[in-house]
Amino acid sequence: MIKNTNMLRKAWGAVGAIGLGLFVAFGADQADAQSFAELKANGKIVIGIQGENPPWGFVDESNQSAGFDADFAKLLGEEIGVPVEFNRVAVANRIPTLMTNKVDALIAVMGMYPDRAKVVQFTKPYSAIDIILLAKPETNIKAPEDLKGLRIAVARSSAQDTQVTKNAPQGATIQRFDDDATAIQAFLSGQVDALGANNTYFLSIAKIAPDFKFEKKLQFNRQYNGISVRPGQKQFVEELNAFIDKVRADGRLEKIYQKWLGQDTPDFPDSLPDIPFAVQ
Structure with missing residues (x-):
């Protein structure tokens, strides 16, 4: 821990x-x-x-x-x-x-x-990065509606905060922390049942708690x-x-x-809806 x-x-x-x-x-x-x-x-x-x-x-x-x-x-x-x-x-x-x-x-x-x-x-x-949800293998989450009754940690004002807030049903408890490290801490210590994350959290958790068992349950979107x-x-x-x-x-x-990250540079889009890459 x-x-x-x-x-x-x-x-x-x-x-x-x-x-x-x-x-x-x-x-x-x-x-x-x-x-x-x-x-x-x-x-x-x-x-x-x-x-x-x-x-x-x-x-x-x-x-x-x-x-x-x-x-x-x-x-x-x-x-x-x-x-x-x-x-x-x-x-x-x-x-x-x-x-x-x-x-x-x-x-x-x-x-x-x-x-x-x-x-x-x-x-x-x-x-x-991919915005995802992590939980222990035994936690049954196959769709956003399965988050009802669960406690979910997110870094305040992060992309995962936005996606979890958007997708979590009524009855889910979203706990917001000041940064990614304290959100991860809450997950590892059992304060919460799931963690709003991105795919690089796997690297961080493996370094600090290599025996901790968890897996990706949901993917919300890819963030550029x-x-x-x-x-x-x-x-x-x-x-x-x-x-x-x-x-x-x-x-x-x-x-x-x-x-x-130990991975190749991804392909990047030439444009994104409603997000100009230059001053217009």
């Missing part, structure tokens, strides 16, 4: 230690650059990243931000020619952090959904993740899209996929 969420950090620490050091800071400067040239003039790019969601974003044993999104952000910094400064965000405060100019962009497992696209500007997708910036940043978005195309074509994104 997991004692606390620090175990989740430590389990991924050795993987996160591989690679170059990354800067982490929490300065009060406004992050409002409109282009790569402005970022280069500023001497840094400030990225909002999750700190409790391995393998996407977490804090390693050296107190550095690590994970898939950290490595992807590092590639972006290299492309621009500036160091990356990380501002660690929880799921629920990602968008407020962006919209109050505390970061230049979010690389924080930001699922691309029409409601979010009304508030932020997305780039093309750079990663994808994009870099998120503030609306109206036309040149910035065009440059970010060109960067995504470049790292996909030259194999650098594939290397990050293999390192953190």
Whole structure:
């Protein structure tokens, strides 16, 4: 049984230690650059990243931000020619952090959904995850209606929160936690019967509780993740899209996929309904 969420950090620490050091800071400067040239003039790019969601974003044993999104952000910094400064965000405060100019962009497992696209500007997708439900093998769940009477953990304001809330019948109890790590903790400790998750939770649980028996019960949807910036940043978005195309074509994104997820880069759609990939 997991004692606390620090175990989740430590389990991924050795993987996160591989690679170059990354800067982490929490300065009060406004992050409002409109282009790569402005970022280069500023001497840094400030990225909002999750700190409790391995393998996407977490804090390693050296107190550095690590994970898939950290490595992807590092590639972006290299492309621009500036160091990356990380501002660690929880799921629920990602968008407020962006919209109050505390970061230049979010690389924080930001699922691309029409409601979010009304508030932020997305780039093309750079990663994808499946939104699923996990439970012990003996828990009988074959359809959403089987969730009646069950307690389900989700990370607050996450894509799994949205999908579980949408699909759970009356009589299901949804328990919302501040981040992915504490939702996983609740599942492993028996506080809940099921866990709203994504497919990378398998990796995290295997590292911290390798003998714990669980399985996928339901799949809700596939989520595509994009870099998120503030609306109206036309040149910035065009440059970010060109960067995504470049790292996909030259194999650098594939290397990050293999390192953190052990899988090939998926095919990404050219468009998503009601989610523009460029400023219109």
